Amino acid sequence: MDTIKYQLRDDQIPTSWYNIAADLPRVDPPLHPGTGQPATVDDLTGIMPKQLAEQELTLERDIEIPATVRQIYAQWRPSPLFRARRLEQALGTPARIYYKYEGGSPAGSHKPNTGIAQGFYNKEAGIRRLATETGAGQWGSSLALAGAFFGLEVKVFMVKVSYHQKPYRRALMHTYGATCVPSPSTETAAGRAILAEDPDCPGALGIATSEAIEVAMNDPFTNYAGGSVLNHVALHQTVIGQEALLQMDMADDYPDIVIGCAGGGSNLAGLTFPFLGEQLRGGKQVRVIASEPEACPTLTKGQVAYDFGDTAQLTPLLKMHTLGHSFVPPSIHAGGLRYHGIAPLVSQALQDGLMEARAVPQTACFEAGLTFARSEGIVPAPESTHAIRAAIDEALRCREEGRSEAILFGLSGHGHFDLGSYEKYMADELADEGYDEELVARSLARIPAPFGQV
Amino acid sequence: MDTIKYQLRDDQIPTSWYNIAADLPRVDPPLHPGTGQPATVDDLTGIMPKQLAEQELTLERDIEIPATVRQIYAQWRPSPLFRARRLEQALGTPARIYYKYEGGSPAGSHKPNTGIAQGFYNKEAGIRRLATETGAGQWGSSLALAGAFFGLEVKVFMVKVSYHQKPYRRALMHTYGATCVPSPSTETAAGRAILAEDPDCPGALGIATSEAIEVAMNDPFTNYAGGSVLNHVALHQTVIGQEALLQMDMADDYPDIVIGCAGGGSNLAGLTFPFLGEQLRGGKQVRVIASEPEACPTLTKGQVAYDFGDTAQLTPLLKMHTLGHSFVPPSIHAGGLRYHGIAPLVSQALQDGLMEARAVPQTACFEAGLTFARSEGIVPAPESTHAIRAAIDEALRCREEGRSEAILFGLSGHGHFDLGSYEKYMADELADEGYDEELVARSLARIPAPFGQV
Numbered sequence: 001m002d003t004i005k006y007q008l009r010d011d012q013i014p015t016s017w018y019n020i021a022a023d024l025p026r027v028d029p030p031l032h033p034g035t036g037q038p039a040t041v042d043d044l045t046g047i048m049p050k051q052l053a054e055q056e057l058t059l060e061r062d063i064e065i066p067a068t069v070r071q072i073y074a075q076w077r078p079s080p081l082f083r084a085r086r087l088e089q090a091l092g093t094p095a096r097i098y099y100k101y102e103g104g105s106p107a108g109s110h111k112p113n114t115g116i117a118q119g120f121y122n123k124e125a126g127i128r129r130l131a132t133e134t135g136a137g138q139w140g141s142s143l144a145l146a147g148a149f150f151g152l153e154v155k156v157f158m159v160k161v162s163y164h165q166k167p168y169r170r171a172l173m174h175t176y177g178a179t180c181v182p183s184p185s186t187e188t189a190a191g192r193a194i195l196a197e198d199p200d201c202p203g204a205l206g207i208a209t210s211e212a213i214e215v216a217m218n219d220p221f222t223n224y225a226g227g228s229v230l231n232h233v234a235l236h237q238t239v240i241g242q243e244a245l246l247q248m249d250m251a252d253d254y255p256d257i258v259i260g261c262a263g264g265g266s267n268l269a270g271l272t273f274p275f276l277g278e279q280l281r282g283g284k285q286v287r288v289i290a291s292e293p294e295a296c297p298t299l300t301k302g303q304v305a306y307d308f309g310d311t312a313q314l315t316p317l318l319k320m321h322t323l324g325h326s327f328v329p330p331s332i333h334a335g336g337l338r339y340h341g342i343a344p345l346v347s348q349a350l351q352d353g354l355m356e357a358r359a360v361p362q363t364a365c366f367e368a369g370l371t372f373a374r375s376e377g378i379v380p381a382p383e384s385t386h387a388i389r390a391a392i393d394e395a396l397r398c399r400e401e402g403r404s405e406a407i408l409f410g411l412s413g414h415g416h417f418d419l420g421s422y423e424k425y426m427a428d429e430l431a432d433e434g435y436d437e438e439l440v441a442r443s444l445a446r447i448p449a450p451f452g453q454v
Numbered sequence: 455m456d457t458i459k460y461q462l463r464d465d466q467i468p469t470s471w472y473n474i475a476a477d478l479p480r481v482d483p484p485l486h487p488g489t490g491q492p493a494t495v496d497d498l499t500g501i502m503p504k505q506l507a508e509q510e511l512t513l514e515r516d517i518e519i520p521a522t523v524r525q526i527y528a529q530w531r532p533s534p535l536f537r538a539r540r541l542e543q544a545l546g547t548p549a550r551i552y553y554k555y556e557g558g559s560p561a562g563s564h565k566p567n568t569g570i571a572q573g574f575y576n577k578e579a580g581i582r583r584l585a586t587e588t589g590a591g592q593w594g595s596s597l598a599l600a601g602a603f604f605g606l607e608v609k610v611f612m613v614k615v616s617y618h619q620k621p622y623r624r625a626l627m628h629t630y631g632a633t634c635v636p637s638p639s640t641e642t643a644a645g646r647a648i649l650a651e652d653p654d655c656p657g658a659l660g661i662a663t664s665e666a667i668e669v670a671m672n673d674p675f676t677n678y679a680g681g682s683v684l685n686h687v688a689l690h691q692t693v694i695g696q697e698a699l700l701q702m703d704m705a706d707d708y709p710d711i712v713i714g715c716a717g718g719g720s721n722l723a724g725l726t727f728p729f730l731g732e733q734l735r736g737g738k739q740v741r742v743i744a745s746e747p748e749a750c751p752t753l754t755k756g757q758v759a760y761d762f763g764d765t766a767q768l769t770p771l772l773k774m775h776t777l778g779h780s781f782v783p784p785s786i787h788a789g790g791l792r793y794h795g796i797a798p799l800v801s802q803a804l805q806d807g808l809m810e811a812r813a814v815p816q817t818a819c820f821e822a823g824l825t826f827a828r829s830e831g832i833v834p835a836p837e838s839t840h841a842i843r844a845a846i847d848e849a850l851r852c853r854e855e856g857r858s859e860a861i862l863f864g865l866s867g868h869g870h871f872d873l874g875s876y877e878k879y880m881a882d883e884l885a886d887e888g889y890d891e892e893l894v895a896r897s898l899a900r901i902p903a904p905f906g907q908v
Contacts, residue, residue: 106832171876
C-alpha cells in the first residue's frame with residue numbers, strides 16, 4: 001500500500017538540455033526541399049528564432065537552459081518518479097516498475113517543457129504571435145500557457161477529430177487566451193485544398209502543421225512553434241530523463257527497460273535519450289521500447305526516408321520513419337500519437353538498434369490505463385496508456401519468466417481531459433482501428449523521390 | 455516572471471492532525487435528534503467506524519495520523535506553496551500573495567486528504583461499502599480513489615445539476631470503479647419523497663447526504679462517509695495548514711490574511727485552523743476570511759442554530775450557521791459550495807470573532823479564476839475561485855492603501871474537470887444567481903425548535 005516517491009530538490013532541476021546528436025554515430029541533417037542541400041540556420045529562421053534554429057542543427061552535447069526558463073520549470077519540476085508498488089501487486093509480478101510523472105504541470109502533460117522554452121526564445125526575438133498544430137490538445141494548451149506567461153498571441157490549428165473529442169482541451173486553450181480552430185480549416189490554402197478533396201477529413205497532425213506553417217510564413221511577426229518531431233523539441237524534453245537518472249540513483253536501482261509512448265517522439269526522446277546517452281558513452285545498457293498505436297504504425301510499418309513533416313510539403317525534408325506525409329490515421333482517442341512521421345533522432349536511434357518499437361491496439365491501452373488508475377490512482381492520458389500497456393506486458397513477461405527486472409516508463413500526462421474517452425471505453429463503445437494497408441501503400445508511394453545525397 | 459515555490463521534504467508531512475476543538479473557548483456537541491442529548495460515540499457508530507466517531511467528539515489536540523495514511527499522502531504531499539509573483543504584477547499590488555495548491559492529488563483537489571483516512575478506518579473496521587454525497591464531484595471522486603486503494607465499494611449520490619454540469623467528474627468516479635447516481639434518485643425513500651414534491655429538483659448536498667445516510671443505515675456492511683462539515687473531516691484537512699505554517703516559515707514571512715472558500719467548510723478549516731491554533735495559543739494574529747457564494751450565503755445570511763446536516767433529518771443536530779436544511783441553492787457551477795450549513799467548528803470560529811465571512815457572485819469568481827489562470831498558469835476549480843476573488847480584492851485594497859500585506863489563500867483544486875463552466879463564462883452565458891430571500895425565509899422557518907440545552 002505504501003507510496004514510494006523519489007523527489008528531487010529544486011536545485012537539481014537540470015541546468016542544460018542533453019543533445020543526443022552529439023553521441024549518435026550518425027545524424028542526417030534536414031534538407032532544403034528546393035535544393036536538396038542540408039538546411040542552414042538561415043533557412044529555418046523564416047519560421048523560428050535563430051536560437052531554436054541553431055539548436056535544431058547543432059551537434060553540441062549540452063545546451064544551457066536560460067535562467068528564466070529554468071525558473072518557470074520550477075513551478076512543476078523536478079517532477080516526481082514513483083515506484084508503482086500497488087501496480088506490481090495487482091499484476092503479481094516480480095518486476096520493479098517505476099514511472100516518471102509529467103502530469104503535474106499546469107497544462108497536465110510534459111509539453112510545457114518545450115512550450116516555455118519556445119515562448120521564451122520567440123519573445124526575446126521580438127515575435128508577437130505563435131502558430132501551431134495540436135492533436136489531442138496537450139501541445140496546443142501548453143503553448144497557450146507559454147503565450148499567457150510571455151504575452152504572446154497563440155493561434156492553434158487543432159486536428160478536427162480531437163477538436164470534437166476533447167472539448168475541454170480546447171476550452172483550456174481559450175482559458176489561457178489562445179485561439180483554436182479545427183483543422184483542416186478554411187483559413188489557409190493548405191486547409192482549403194484538403195477540404196476540397198475531402199470535406200469530411202478528420203484531420204491529421206501533418207495537415208494542421210501545414211496550416212500553422214503557412215500562417216507563420218505569411219507574417220513576419222508570427223513564428224511557427226512545433227510540439228514534437230523537431231530536434232530542438234526533443235532536446236527540451238530531456239529534462240525528464242536527466243531527472244529520472246538522478247531519481248533511479250536515489251532508488252539505488254537502474255532500469256533494464258525504459259519505455260515511452262511514441263507519436264512525434266519528443267516525450268519518448270525526453271525520457272530515454274539521457275539513458276541512451278549514458279549507454280553511448282560507455283555506461284550501462286538499457287532496452288528502450290517505443291510504444292505506438294496500431295492505428296498509426298510509423299515505427300513498425302513505416303519506411304525510412306526523407307519526407308515532409310507536413311501534408312502541404314512546407315517543412316524541410318526530414319530523414320525519418322514515415323508512413324508518408326499524406327497519411328491520415330484513423331480517429332483513435334490518443335490524438336497526440338496520430339502522426340505519419342517521427343522525430344529524426346528517434347528514427348536514427350531505432351535504425352542504430354538502440355531502441356525497439358511495438359504497436360499496440362487502442363482498447364488494450366485503455367484497459368492498461370484503467371488497471372493503472374485503479375492501482376496507482378492517477379488516470380493517465382490516452383497517449384500515456386501506450387507506455388503503460390508495454391510496461392504491463394513486460395511486467396507480465398517477467399512474472400512468466402520469474403525475472404525481477406526494473407522497468408521505467410514515462411507517464412507523460414494525466415487523463416482528466418480525456419474522461420469522455422474513458423467513458424466510451426467502459427461502455428464498450430471503442431473499437432480497435434487498425435491501419436488501412438492500401439491507404440498506407442498509397443501514402444508511402446507519395447514520399448518524394450530521394451535527392452542524390454540520400 | 456520567476457517562480458517562487460516552497461517545497462517541503464516528505465519527512466515534513468505532518469504526523470498528526472490538529473484538532474482546533476482543543477483550543478476553542480467553546481464547542482457545542484452534536485445532539486441526538488430524538489433525545490436532544492449530546493451524541494455519543496455509540497450513537498455515531500451506526501454509520502461510521504468507532505475511530506472516526508471518536509475523532510468526531512474528542513477534545514484532544516493532536517490525533518496521530520496512521521502510518522498507512524501518511525504513506526499514501528506522500529504520493530502528492532507535501533503539497534507546494536507558491537508566491538504568486540506574476541499575479542502580483544498583473545494586479546500591480548504591493549501585497550505579497552501566496553497560495554497553497556492542493557490540485558496535485560490524483561483526484562485534483564484537497565478531498566483525498568480525508569478520503570484516504572476514511573477509507574483506511576472503514577477498511578480496518580471490516581466495512582465493505584461506503585455511501586456518500588457529492589456536489590461538483592471532488593469528494594465523490596476522492597472517495598472513489600480511496601475505494602480503489604482499499605478495495606471498498608463506493609456508492610455516490612451526486613447532486614443532479616452537477617451530475618449534468620460535470621460529466622468528467624462522474625466519469626472519474628467510474629474510472630476508479632465507483633457507482634454514481636444523480637440525486638435526488640428513486641433509489642431511496644429520501645430521494646423519492648423529494649421527487650414527489652418537485653420532479654425537477656436540481657438537487658442539493660443536503661438531499662444527497664440523506665440518500666447516502668439512508669443507504670448506510672440499511673446495511674451493516676455499508677458506512678456513510680462525509681466529504682465535509684463533520685469535525686473529523688475538518689480534522690483530516692489540517693495537514694494543509696500545518697504544512698503551510700512550515701512553508702511560510704521557509705518564506706521568512708507570515709500571513710496577515712488567510713483565505714479559503716467555504717462550502718461545507720473542510721477546505722477552509724484545513725488551511726486556516728492551524729493558523730488560528732497558533733493565535734489561540736498566544737501566537738501571531740491573522741485575519742481569516744471565509745469566501746462563500748452569494749447564491750448560498752450560509753455564513754453571511756444564515757442563522758446560528760442546531761439544525762440537521764441533511765434534508766431528510768437523518769443526521770445528528772449540528773450547531774452551525776444554516777440556511778435551513780430544506781434550502782435548495784441555485785444551480786451555480788461551484789457545486790461543492792452549494793450547502794445549507796457549515797462545519798460546526800467553522801461556525802464557532804466565526805461566532806467567536808476569529809474569522810470573517812463574505813459572499814461573492816459567480817461571474818466575479820470566474821473573472822478572478824481567469825486572471826489567475828493567465829498569470830499563474832493553473833486553472834482553478836470554480837470552488838477555489840471564491841478564495842481567489844477574495845484574495846484579489848484584498849490585494850487591490852492593499853494597492854489602494856499602499857500597504858504590503860501578506861495574503862495566503864487556499865487553491866483547493868484544479869479546474870480541468872470544469873472547463874465546460876469556463877467556456878460558458880467566456881461565452882457570456884453565466885449569470886449571477888443571488889439567493890431567493892423568500893426561499894431562505896421559508897427554509898429558516900423549518901429549522902427544528904431548540905431543545906432545552908441549546
